[in-house]
Amino acid sequence: MKLKTRAGSVVFDNVTKTYGHGAVTAIDNVSFTIHPGELVTLLGPSGCGKTTTLRMIAGLEHATSGRILIGDKDVTQLPATDRDVSMVFQSYALFPHMTVAENVAYGLSVTGVAKAEAKEKAEEGLNLVGLAGYGSRLPSELSGGQQQRVAVARALVLEPEVLLLDEPLSNLDAKLRRHVRTEIRDLQQKLGLTVVYVTHDQEEALAVSDRIIVMNRAVIAQQGTPRELYEQPQSEFIADFIGDANLVDGEIVSVDGDLATIDIGGINCNLRHRGQSKGPARIAVRPDAVRLSILSGAAGGDVIETSLKGHITHATYLGSQMQYSVTTPVGELFVIDHRIDTPIAAGEQVAIGFSERGMAVVSTK
Known part of the structure; x- marks a missing residue:
């Protein structure tokens, strides 16, 4: 049967x-x-x-x-x-x-x-x-x-x-x-x-x-x-509830088709605007979409050129990844970095960049 x-x-x-x-x-x-x-x-x-x-x-x-x-x-x-x-x-x-x-x-x-x-x-x-x-x-x-x-x-x-x-x-x-x-x-x-x-x-x-x-x-x-x-979370609630997300303030400076150029602390990113118009916006940034490089040298082999800088307040080793808390002009960022062989120590000054994969516009202010 x-x-x-x-x-x-x-x-x-x-x-x-x-x-x-x-x-x-x-x-x-x-x-x-x-x-x-x-x-x-x-x-x-x-x-x-x-x-x-x-x-x-x-x-x-x-x-x-x-x-x-x-x-x-x-x-x-x-x-x-x-x-x-x-x-x-x-x-x-x-x-x-x-x-x-x-x-x-x-x-x-x-x-x-x-x-x-x-x-x-x-x-x-x-x-x-x-x-x-x-x-x-x-x-x-x-x-x-x-x-x-x-x-x-x-x-x-x-x-x-x-x-x-x-x-x-x-x-x-x-x-x-x-x-x-x-x-x-x-x-x-x-x-x-x-x-x-x-x-x-x-x-x-x-x-x-x-x-x-x-x-x-x-x-x-x-x-x-x-x-x-x-x-592609459609709201701050979804971005924060599904996985971790840093919610930061940005500015939609131009719109071209489905994409918008967005300024976050002096860094320009191209993201889907999803119907949002020019002006202030809230951006969800996943922890692994943040790229860090120490200002005094290279972490993992390269220094990121950026106008956004911060400093490491906490660094935690979790076996397969490093987790960082980073104080920046756009707020406190939670960062996941898989370069465990080249950790960045707490107190280090860092340059900050973003990978556009893992970022989304969730609302306008």
């Missing part, structure tokens, strides 16, 4: 969710589409509405207004039991007195699937997540990563149109999180699953997602591919 995959779409059409007779708005007129076979992450700070959105897809919360469709079926008013979705909770919610196989088969059993079929599907589910032969163990005999995989297997055997993952890696240590997120992504792509994934971890979202929907204060702040969000 082979588990079926029936990847469905998810559509939010002007969905609003309020509590307390409208006193609190958790989701405010949100619309988006998740296509079959996509892994889309809902990302944002605590209280932004991402978990409420996930729970509304699951049917654990109901929309105050708007429509929710799963696989072209309007499920807005349907209870969780009538929606073709499975959810993996943050706590995994495994039954400690049941074996691993019994945990995986539980959902099938309560829906009336014959015992022999449920057992066969449970074995296949465990095989899919790399836990063949673990069925007779108790959850307490497994590591955190293995317990997480049991929870995923339990969801997969129900053959849902949509798999929902609520902070699935939050209980794991950093190294194991990297390993398990790769497993989840590989499984999703292998089976062609539609997955909606909630996390507050930006690196995790960048690593696993086809697309990311960033939420803030009950609305969508921006959505797009990981590369689009990182390289």
